Amino acid sequence: MAETAITEKSKGNLQVFESEEDLAVSLAKYTADLSAKFVRERATFAVVLSGGSLIYSLRKLTESPYLESVDWTKWYVFWVDERVVPKDHRDSNYKLAYDGFLSKVPIPPGNVYNINDALYAEGAADDYETCFRHLVKLKIIESAASSGFPKFDLMLLGMGPDGHVASLFPGHPLLSENQKWVTFIKDSLKPPPERITCTFPVINSSANIALVVCGADKADTVYRALGNKQDSSDLLPVQIVSPAEGELTWFLDKEAASKL
Numbered sequence: 001m002a003e004t005a006i007t008e009k010s011k012g013n014l015q016v017f018e019s020e021e022d023l024a025v026s027l028a029k030y031t032a033d034l035s036a037k038f039v040r041e042r043a044t045f046a047v048v049l050s051g052g053s054l055i056y057s058l059r060k061l062t063e064s065p066y067l068e069s070v071d072w073t074k075w076y077v078f079w080v081d082e083r084v085v086p087k088d089h090r091d092s093n094y095k096l097a098y099d100g101f102l103s104k105v106p107i108p109p110g111n112v113y114n115i116n117d118a119l120y121a122e123g124a125a126d127d128y129e130t131c132f133r134h135l136v137k138l139k140i141i142e143s144a145a146s147s148g149f150p151k152f153d154l155m156l157l158g159m160g161p162d163g164h165v166a167s168l169f170p171g172h173p174l175l176s177e178n179q180k181w182v183t184f185i186k187d188s189l190k191p192p193p194e195r196i197t198c199t200f201p202v203i204n205s206s207a208n209i210a211l212v213v214c215g216a217d218k219a220d221t222v223y224r225a226l227g228n229k230q231d232s233s234d235l236l237p238v239q240i241v242s243p244a245e246g247e248l249t250w251f252l253d254k255e256a257a258s259k260l
């Protein structure tokens with residue numbers, strides 16, 4: 001394993017890998033270890049997925065030894081964001097995750113909570129929030145003691161080259177949404193324009209967040225987020241990721257970290 005650096009920063013734990021392949025190996029172990037911990041402690045593991053390149057980086061989890069050793073029956077799966085398209089559409093984050101991850105591991109289908117693709121954006125966001133509230137009552141999702149927002153065990157986030165996370169884009173008014181758990185956007189600059197997204201209070205209530213970022217096209221944004229020169233005005237979405245009571249771990253390949 002060619003891990004080049006592990007350092008502690010106020011911005012979270014930073015892990016930089018020689019290659020995306022090494023990153024994927026480490027991400028699988030990190031996720032499997034958290035799964036074992038939460039299954040031991042509370043008999044469930046509530047995991048939130050992103051779309052995009054993150055799904056490819058989860059591939060090692062679908063292989064030995066994790067395919068056999070992870071207690072997949074205890075997993076509950078959610079999405080941090082989804083595009084308002086049918087779930088068999090090529091832009092669907094559900095389809096991406098199903099094809100690249102979920103179809104390869106024995107998670108009970110009833111534990112997979114995709115966003116309702118039969119509803120318009122507003123309705124789908126409300127419906128997903130209602131689903132979260134129900135599962136918090138059932139204690140499948142924990143509740144953050146201080147805020148009452150849902151506290152997922154693990155949130156696996158990607159980051160776009162512009163610094164967006166989930167469907168929370170730079171400069172968008174939704175960055176300051178502080179009441180809703182799930183909301184919608186109809187003017188995403190990255191297509192498709194209509195999306196559903198968890199809000200920052202939900203993201204930042206997570207017990208663990210992994211920010212998984214690969215590729216030279218993201219190096220400038222990673223530098224802006226993690227480099228020494230910090231500008232607190234006009235924060236990028238990725239700079240707002242800061243779990244209040246949880247742990248943030250950055251998984252970077254060396255291209256993404258090349259400007260640090």
Ligand SMILES: O=C1O[C@H](COP(=O)(O)O)[C@@H](O)[C@H](O)[C@H]1O
Binds near residue numbers: 051
């Ligand atoms: O549109 C989206 O983009 C981000 C980042 O994707 P990536 O391919 O650059 O890693 C993704 O995390 C998000 O879920 C997705 O809807």
